[in-house]
Amino acid sequence: xxxxxxxxxxxxxxxxxxxxxxxxxxxxxxxxxxxxxxxxxxxxxxxxxxxxxxxxxxxxxxxxxxxxxxxxxxxxxxxxxxxxxxxxxxxxxxxxxxxxxxxxxxxxxxxxxxxxxxxxxxxxxxxxxxxxxxxxxxxxxxxxxxxxxxxxxxxxxxxxxxxxxxxxxxxxxxxxxxxxxxxxxxxxxxxxxxxxxxxxxxxxxxxxxxxxxxxxxxxxxxxxxxxxxxxxxxxxxxxxxxxxxxxxxxxxxxxxxxxxxxxxxxxxxxxxxxxxxxxxxxxxxxxxxxxxxxxxxxxxxxxxxxxxxxxxxxxxxxxxxxxxxxxxxxxxxxxxxxxxxxxxxxxxxxxxxxxxxxxxxxxxxxxxxxxxxxxxxxxxxxxxxxxxxxxxxxxxxxxxxxxxxxxxxxxxx
Amino acid sequence: xxxxxxxxxxxxxxxxxxxxxxxxxxxxxxxxxxxxxxxxxxxxxxxxxxxxxxxxxxxxxxxxxxxxxxxxxxxxxxxxxxxxxxxxxxxxxxxxxxxxxxxxxxxxxxxxxxxxxxxxxxxxxxxxxxxxxxxxxxxxxxxxxxxxxxxxxxxxxxxxxxxxxxxxxxxxxxxxxxxxxxxxxxxxxxxxxxxxxxxxxxxxxxxxxxxxxxxxxxxxxxxxxxxxxxxxxxxxxxxxxxxxxxxxxxxxxxxxxxxxxxxxxxxxxxxxxxxxxxxxxxxxxxxxxxxxxxxxxxxxxxxxxxxxxxxxxxxxxxxxxxxxxxxxxxxxxxxxxxxxxxxxxxxxxxxxxxxxxxxxxxxxxxxxxxxxxxxxxxxxxxxxxxxxxxxxxxxxxxxxxxxxxxxxxxxxx
Numbered sequence: 166x167x168x169x170x171x172x173x174x175x176x177x178x179x180x181x182x183x184x185x186x187x188x189x190x191x192x193x194x195x196x197x198x199x200x201x202x203x204x205x206x207x208x209x210x211x212x213x214x215x216x217x218x219x220x221x222x223x224x225x226x227x228x229x230x231x232x233x234x235x236x237x238x239x240x241x242x243x244x245x246x247x248x249x250x251x252x253x254x255x256x257x258x259x260x261x262x263x264x265x266x267x268x269x270x271x272x273x274x275x276x277x278x279x280x281x282x283x284x285x286x287x288x289x290x291x292x293x294x295x296x297x298x299x300x301x302x303x304x305x306x307x308x309x310x311x312x313x314x315x316x317x318x319x320x321x322x323x324x325x326x327x328x329x330x331x332x333x334x335x336x337x338x339x340x341x342x343x344x345x346x347x348x349x350x351x352x353x354x355x356x357x358x359x360x361x362x363x364x365x366x367x368x369x370x371x372x373x374x375x376x377x378x379x380x381x382x383x384x385x386x387x388x389x390x391x392x393x394x395x396x397x398x399x400x401x402x403x404x405x406x407x408x409x410x411x412x413x414x415x416x417x418x419x420x421x422x423x424x425x426x427x428x429x430x431x432x433x434x435x436x437x438x439x440x441x442x443x444x445x446x447x448x449x450x451x452x453x454x455x456x457x458x459x460x461x462x463x464x465x466x467x468x469x470x471x472x473x474x475x476x477x478x479x480x481x482x483x484x485x486x487x488x489x490x491x492x493x494x495x496x497x498x499x500x501x502x503x504x505x506x507x508x509x510x511x512x513x514x515x516x517x518x519x520x521x522x523x524x525x526x527x528x529x530x531x532x533x534x535x536x537x538x539x540x541x542x543x544x545x546x547x548x549x550x551x552x553x554x555x556x557x558x559x560x561x562x563x564x565x566x567x568x569x570x571x572x573x574x575x576x577x578x
Numbered sequence: 579x580x581x582x583x584x585x586x587x588x589x590x591x592x593x594x595x596x597x598x599x600x601x602x603x604x605x606x607x608x609x610x611x612x613x614x615x616x617x618x619x620x621x622x623x624x625x626x627x628x629x630x631x632x633x634x635x636x637x638x639x640x641x642x643x644x645x646x647x648x649x650x651x652x653x654x655x656x657x658x659x660x661x662x663x664x665x666x667x668x669x670x671x672x673x674x675x676x677x678x679x680x681x682x683x684x685x686x687x688x689x690x691x692x693x694x695x696x697x698x699x700x701x702x703x704x705x706x707x708x709x710x711x712x713x714x715x716x717x718x719x720x721x722x723x724x725x726x727x728x729x730x731x732x733x734x735x736x737x738x739x740x741x742x743x744x745x746x747x748x749x750x751x752x753x754x755x756x757x758x759x760x761x762x763x764x765x766x767x768x769x770x771x772x773x774x775x776x777x778x779x780x781x782x783x784x785x786x787x788x789x790x791x792x793x794x795x796x797x798x799x800x801x802x803x804x805x806x807x808x809x810x811x812x813x814x815x816x817x818x819x820x821x822x823x824x825x826x827x828x829x830x831x832x833x834x835x836x837x838x839x840x841x842x843x844x845x846x847x848x849x850x851x852x853x854x855x856x857x858x859x860x861x862x863x864x865x866x867x868x869x870x871x872x873x874x875x876x877x878x879x880x881x882x883x884x885x886x887x888x889x890x891x892x893x894x895x896x897x898x899x900x901x902x903x904x905x906x907x908x909x910x911x912x913x914x915x916x917x918x919x920x921x922x923x924x925x926x927x928x929x930x931x932x933x934x935x936x937x938x939x940x941x942x943x944x945x946x947x948x949x950x951x952x953x954x955x956x957x958x959x960x961x962x963x964x965x966x967x968x969x970x971x972x973x974x975x976x977x978x979x980x981x982x983x984x985x986x987x988x989x990x991x
Contacts, residue, residue: 524983540682565968567938
């Protein structure tokens with residue numbers, strides 16, 4: 166594994182100075198190789214699917230694992246979309262002059278080497294490889310054993326793309342799944358070779374990475390997203406947004422899990438919103454006060470305020486206006502995404518100032534928590550840490566920076 | 579210690595929404611309290627100095643520890659300078675609109691709670707406390723036992739300032755030095771309370787923090803800074819800059835430690851530069867080829883290329899032009915600061931593109947590696963990591979950000 170680390174580090178140097186044209190050429194060639202290899206990829210995937218069935222994998226897991234021709238085409242298209250993104254490397258983020266004539270520039274640079282640890286979604290091999298490459302980073306990919314054949318077949322196409330653009334093949338390395346100690350070694354940074362770890366997968370994977378990693382991690386453990394409906398909310402808008410935030414897709418990290426209703430809106434907003442949710446098939450778990458007004462809801466326990474259901478279930482309680490919402494969120498939120506539905510600009514301002522989550526929305530659905538929806542192109546994930554990659558992690562967030570200082574002979578007095 | 583962590587976390591919330599005026603009022607009141615308490619501070623410091631002498635502390639250590647009236651005045655002045663800095667919190671760093679009408683803003687927020695672990699420089703108590711406060715962060719200070727009395731006296735003045743501006747006193751807490759387990763507990767984050775650790779002190783402290791911390795660390799282990807003199811360098815400028823980079827102050831992290839001379843400039847630039855250094859009292863440790871031309875230098879060993887002398891000593895070798903300089907720096911640098919002296923813009927461009935250090939300078943001294951010299955005001959240190967605080971760490975680098983998304987009822991299709 167240390168060898169993989171040092172090869173990645175060596176590859177990161179030419180990659181950091183590769184031109185945009187060269188990186189895009191590699192990406193387009195990868196996409197073409199994937200299209201051309203559709204049959205090979207599907208044959209490899211069939212082995213994984215067969216093995217998965219034999220070991221009794223469940224429905225949604227099998228769904229993520231299984232490829233068909235249109236999914237392979239979508240993987241290729243995803244790589245082409247990364248090629249179309251603006252190259253962040255070399256961008257001058259800030260520039261200023263000093264009284265002594267020094268001209269200082271802050272310039273984006275690649276992060277270096279990124280380790281991606283993921284479960285059995287074979288498309289992550291291509292998505293993560295392409296995003297890291299576009300930002301000039303070498304990447305070490307460690308996929309789940311259940312998708313090993315599929316990942317290897319896709320990785321071979323990425324290597325073809327690198328070769329065709331004269332970029333080092335070590336820029337995108339796939340760790341053999343037979344190496345059981347690989348994840349642990351990656352989490353310690355492979356002797357200083359890995360700059361950032363990105364986990365892609367379920368909560369137990371992310372929790373392990375966050376607790377064991379000795380290098381920075383770009384991730385979120387869970388998306389316990391809140392929607393707060395203020396007394397000033399437009400009722401129709403609130404119904405529409407809450408329904409979308411909870412029910413559009415219940416399994417995504419931006420799905421709402423808790424609904425906070427302003428106590429002052431108990432008589433006006435509560436019942437219509439809960440009826441809308443119930444009619445859409447959503448289970449309601451409510452505080453005693455809410456149940457007094459809406460008896461169809463089942464009782465919520467303390468655990469419900471802490472639960473990311475990822476399912477058609479929502480916890481509902483009253484709060485004392487925006488202050489109460491801020492308090493509830495401070496106590497229970499995972500700092501991922503929260504929304505306020507309100508027409509009162511003062512309530513919105515307080516919510517935006519005082520809630521400390523990566524993404525705050527006003528009069529819009531929490532399901533917009535997504536790099537593509539933010540206009541940042543593809544994302545490698547959403548981060549809830551305080552470091553520079555907070556919120557959607559796209560190509561720009563996969564960079565660091567350096568200072569370039571231009572002088573004319575200045576020495577320091 | 580966990581109690582200190584949760585009190586800091588609680589204090590961070592009102593601090594994050596404190597107005598600029600309120601924070602500045604606290605800072606000015608702190609400065610005034612320090613001036614008013616000069617005698618108390620000096621009396622406390624006298625105890626530390628007495629204890630230090632008794633335990634046989636060395637010259638430079640005693641110098642950093644010892645305060646007098648003018649040093650106390652400088653501490654107060656330093657706090658007033660922090661008050662004069664622009665408040666970074668709330669600044670909209672980026673803003674854009676989406677086709678669906680969503681308006682997205684990226685806004686600076688405080689990091690939260692910062693842990694500062696430092697050795698026996700009592701002024702760090704005030705500097706770090708003031709900088710963290712200005713950026714809206716709570717701070718947990720853990721100073722060295724040798725300056726315990728001085729730090730306590732200064733900390734009392736900071737508390738006075740917080741009170742007078744109605745800010746929570748827990749915003750700046752000083753950990754008792756009697757708590758021996760405190761550093762270890764801080765490095766694990768105090769149960770999720772600490773967002774970032776900043777070590778201030780010698781290499782062994784920083785090395786311990788970097789190896790044990792389970793939260794992000796803003797620091798540099800060493801400043802093994804290089805100056806490369808290209809064949810195209812103006813000789814007079816090169817002499818002046820190399821002299822300043824090495825000898826202005828030899829104990830700072832931005833001092834040059836290795837001189838790389840373009841082999842093509844062996845006959846023109848080498849001797850005059852080395853003579854200038856030797857005349858200024860600098861010891862020269864040189865490669866065999868350099869010694870062949872300048873026999874007064876002593877032989878360098880492999881270890882010299884890896885040594886941060888922090889003294890009037892420099893290692894000297896030839897390299898094959900800018901490519902050779904880039905290779906040498908890639909092998910030996912600590913990624914802190916490097917300079918190129920050259921008139922050839924192509925050489926400068928390659929150096930700036932391919933050297934992966936936090937600060938790169940062209941035709942200027944490495945001793946400019948400093949937040950004040952960058953125009954960023956006071957700094958809490960210089961970081962060599964790849965995360966958002968790279969290079970000088972000033973108030974702006976002590977912040978994070980969040981996204982604020984303004985909608986008009988948008989739901990995601």
